[in-house]
Amino acid sequence: MSKSIKFRALAILFCLVLAFVSLTPTFIRNGLPSWWTKTFSPIHLGLDLQGGMNLVLGVEVDKAVDSRLDSFVDSINSTLRDKKVIFKKVERAPGHKIDITVYDQTAASQVDGIMSDNFPNLVSLSPTNLGGGLIQKHYELSAKQVAHIKDFAVKQALETLRNRVDQFGVTEPTLVRQGKTDILIQLPGIKNPQRAVTLLGQTARLEFKMVDDDANPEDAVQGKLPAGTQLLYERRVNTTTNVVSHVPIVVYDKTVMTGDLISDAQVRIDSRYNEPYVAIDFNSVGAKRFDQITGANVGKRMAIILDGTVYSAPVIRERISGGSAQISGSFTPQEATDLAIVLRAGSLPAPVKVLENTTVGPSLGRDSIHQGIIAVILAAILVVVAMVLYYNLAGIVADAALGINFLFILAILVLFKATLTLPGIAGIALTLGMAVDANVLINERIREELRLGKTPKAALDAGYAKAFWTVMDSNLTTLLAGLILFQFGTGPVKGFAVTLSAGIITTLFTALYVTRLIYDFFLDRRQIKRLSI
């Protein structure tokens, strides 16, 4: 045997062994040593095949900027008051602006100093004279700051969502940022998609506000609200009928405390009513703040508000210094569990919107795999038989290359940890059809050369040499389409691009290299009179 054949045979043997080793864990799940299954994990199935949920959440970043501006207004108010500056009002203006109105020039320059010391992120604009001595100072959040707040909001949302998913208990979840404001979440094999969406989608902004018991909620519904208060609704559940109703309640605008200061949240069961509630523990800062607030407001009611809905508004009977509180509200056990999860995981910096939601049930996935496999096997049988009928022994050589090709495609999926989707299976079936093209091109060329009266060996050499660039050109153009599809495609379509591209590369290798070796092996040092082609 010539050296070149030996060398090439070794190279192909190596690839074959690698393919077998990497594919074994996919087909034999049990009884393999763990290093094996770990290095070559089984082919990863897409959500359309294994069932699960694909969710795209859009973070409403503008609201994150809004709430940052609101908190600026709050802190400017209290800072100016602390420094005993006399001012008329601090308010939000259209755009990312804050206006501060003062009565005279002295106050204006005082404000200038305080603002540049304490709020360096707010850029001072030229003030307007409102007449009557009133001066309105304008401040703006720079575009860079706005971009930073938005970016940070998405990062923080991603972090919070990851915490929630971890606590929800899903195996192999995927959470990635997509574009500027979106977050892609994939939860394979999830049983209760509705619960997952509710859990992930809620902002979970926990606030504590004091109730204004002097105000009449009935008047408030009519639109007559005392200054500095707002109308909210309290969620009440009738314990016998389970009907949820919403009762109006008037609270002061000022948020006395938020959920940021929570260190832990647990579900407990109220022994009197046998009802679950969520017990929250504050961190040291939160405990101190809670102690002060409760101490200053004994006898008054404090509303516990989650995402704008009042869950309960208990009367503060005494100063609470232990740093813990409880949220009750006739929860079902699952509601209580989920509430504890979102409180532990933290609130989202801005509300999120469901932009896209695809859920595939496990039964459809199983059916798809089943049908996909049948289609691939059938495609393979049809092509294999047709090739033998048309090219005889040369057809068998091409079929052998096709079989190796199929193995290599699957091995590439394992080695690159790519995901197999239903369109991906379609891509494999398609590749099986298109892969023979290279062999057809070569075989047709060899036939032409034979017709010219060349010897089998000369015809083979000429056939491969002349077909080489044709095969390259035709496959590279398809590869180009596959790569562009990979770049622009999302989800399942990406899977198609993967198998199509992998298939083209393996086709080039098997058609040009493997089949040639088989011919060379049989023709080596043998005088063959006739090629069966």
Add this chain to the structure above:
Amino acid sequence: MEIIKPNTNIDFVGKRVVAISLSLILILAGIASLVIKGGPAYGIDFAGGSLVQVKFTQDTSAAKVREALKPLTIHAMTIQQFGPQPDEFLVRAQESSSELESLATKIQKTLETTYGAGKVEIRRAEMVGPKVSQSLRNKGLMAVLFSIIGMLIYITWRFEFRFGAGAVIALVHDVLITLALFSFLNKEIDLTIVAAFLTIVGYSVNDTVIVCDRIRENMAKSPKEKLEPVINRSINETLSRTIMTSGMTMLAVLALFLFGGSVIHNFAFAMMIGIIVGTYSSVFVASPVILFWEGFKEKKSTAG
């Protein structure tokens, strides 16, 4: 075995007027159909909206499902049977609510009041909001455009510009005709169909490249010969390969079409059209374009 005997000589180029007229009629009819129907019928990933695939434990009918879903008052709801058995249906709605309570849950609850608890299974639920569908549509369009430009560059680099032009006109032709047939048959264009389009693009160019390759080879062999007979001979010489490859790919796609399941049915259908049209175009569209280009150049040089 041989399908095409050696030395076959069919006058393909001579039939170019008939072929191009046929293609133009199909394309114009397709454009007319698209205009009348107000654009292609988009699937939900491009149009936005919701889709819920429900399976029942017993056979039922679209009318009964519609009746059962009446209390929901879904705007622009369509219900169609999915697959051969009347126990699985697709419910589509225009709305793409970003509410947390999904349409799927509502539909399941409502159907269970009629069909009984546990008798209704949600097999698949999709909701695509307007922002996402718009971006997917743009991406799909960009992907097709970029691949066409990529092909043009590649072929111009490997061959000559006129071959590239011929190949690109051929593949635009293929995509347009597939689009036309989808419009005639009221089939929806979604992301997987775009994937099929791109594969058709690749396949069609693949086919054209091989014919062009042979034309170039034969041109070098007999530089004095007129272009028309050279092209004809090249097409005839590659004919058995063309038929063989198209036939094999067709077999594979046919297997997908028949047994691949309802989810990729339309994909396989687009591919089937694409293979037929792609093969046709590399013979009847790409080569005449090269010939036309040549004639155009000659006229210019004699005029100048």
